Amino acid sequence: MGNAWIVDAVRTPRGRGKKDKGALSNIHPQELMAQTLNKLAERTKIDKGAVTDVVLGTVSQVNEQGACIARNSILAAGWPNEVTGVSLNRFCGSGLQAVNFAAMGAMAGVQDLVIGGGVESMSRVPMGSDGAGMDGGNMELRKKVFQIPQGISADLIATIEGFTRDDLDKFAVESQRKAEVAQKENYFKNSLFAVVDPATGKVVLEKDEFPRHGATIEAMQQLQPAFEMMGAMPAGLNGETFDQLALARYPQVGKINHIHTAANSSGIVDGACAVLIASDEGLKKHGLKARGRIRAMATEGAEPLIMLTAPTPASQKALRAAGMNAKDIDLWEINEAFATVPLQTIKKLEIDPAKVNVAGGAIALGHPLGATGAMLLNTALDELERRGLATALITLCIGGGMGIATIIERV
Secondary structure, three states: OOOOEEEEEEEOOOEEOOOOOOOOOOOOHHHHHHHHHHHHHHHHOOOHHHOOEEEEEOOOOOHHHOOOHHHHHHHHOOOOOOOEEEEEOEOEOHHHHHHHHHHHHHHOOOOOEEEEEEEEEOOOOOOOOOOOOOOOOOHHHHHHOOOOOHHHHHHHHHHHHOOOHHHHHHHHHHHHHHHHHHHHOOOOOOOEOOEEOOOOOOEEEOOOOOOOOOOOHHHHOOOOOOOHHHHOOEOOOOOOEHHHHHHHHOHHHOOOOOOOOOOOEOOOEEEEEEEEEEOHHHHHHOOOOOOEEEEEEEEEEOOOOOOOOOHHHHHHHHHHHHOOOHHHOOEEEEOOOEOHHHHHHHHHHOOOHHHEOOOOOHHHHOOOOOOHHHHHHHHHHHHHHHHOOOEEEEEEEEOOOEEEEEEEEEO
């Protein structure tokens, strides 16, 4: 087995995912990805025709994000016809899975240069646009496994773990604080590029626009729980509410404490990211210099109703594959889908919180579903270089009770 070398990574700023309000909402997602591909090629000076494949994560693969957005983005970027593309959906883990698939091709020696990444325009193709829900509306599946909305799952986990509203809001304020420092100190300058209007060439966004600088816990605690009313909605085959379905599986809880709000959950944004991966042969053949190497990667499933607990076993699986333990990791990127997810992962793996999401996370910066995993890897690599550290682990919770983890090391 050969190596998977990380040559470079670039991303767009994250734009607010609201139609006609976010700076990227007037950019077609294919064009957003096309600009990302071209910026990556410009920075690395690669022969575009030498790229074997482009693997992209996109969750809502319908309308503007349907019809194999990977291939259409390549064409929109003006790349040679010979370059192929493929799109995938592993829910929130899609962007990291795309990088991992790219790495697998390089490690197997069948692809010299391959790009992994992702794109999601949540302003133009809102979450749930495919109409499939979590289970595609399969009534037979629901008789076996009933999957509840992720926000209720997050509240269920927080209740089981004993996390309070204060715990979640304090974590969220800290995410905002770290993102504010990162923006003011230009931590993201090595990765970000300015997105332009394809028609006019005018710059539309140069920096992440979702963070709320100066956020306070007092302001956060004025917000009402986001998923309490949903939990009381009838949804089961026999009219049970979502909360009742959850409690039937976890009767020891008694009552779900609904404590997640818009402020301690991930933000809805638009964005794209691309990571260039090279094999051992590809690195030599094209005269490229690696910034990092992928040490290990893993996916792991967990109980699907609670849904969001698998970052812990996925991380443990990746650590075993790398011959490491949690204390060997210098930096962690744990996706902040909901505050309870990193809090639980930190607790279960006994991670030093100071090593986690050091430049802020999705609560502050936003979570462009199909692109987030690649963006987290990008941020981890930048921070390893900036801090002179060696290893990072990137992990995300995934719908349906899955988790994904990747370990990288700085070269």
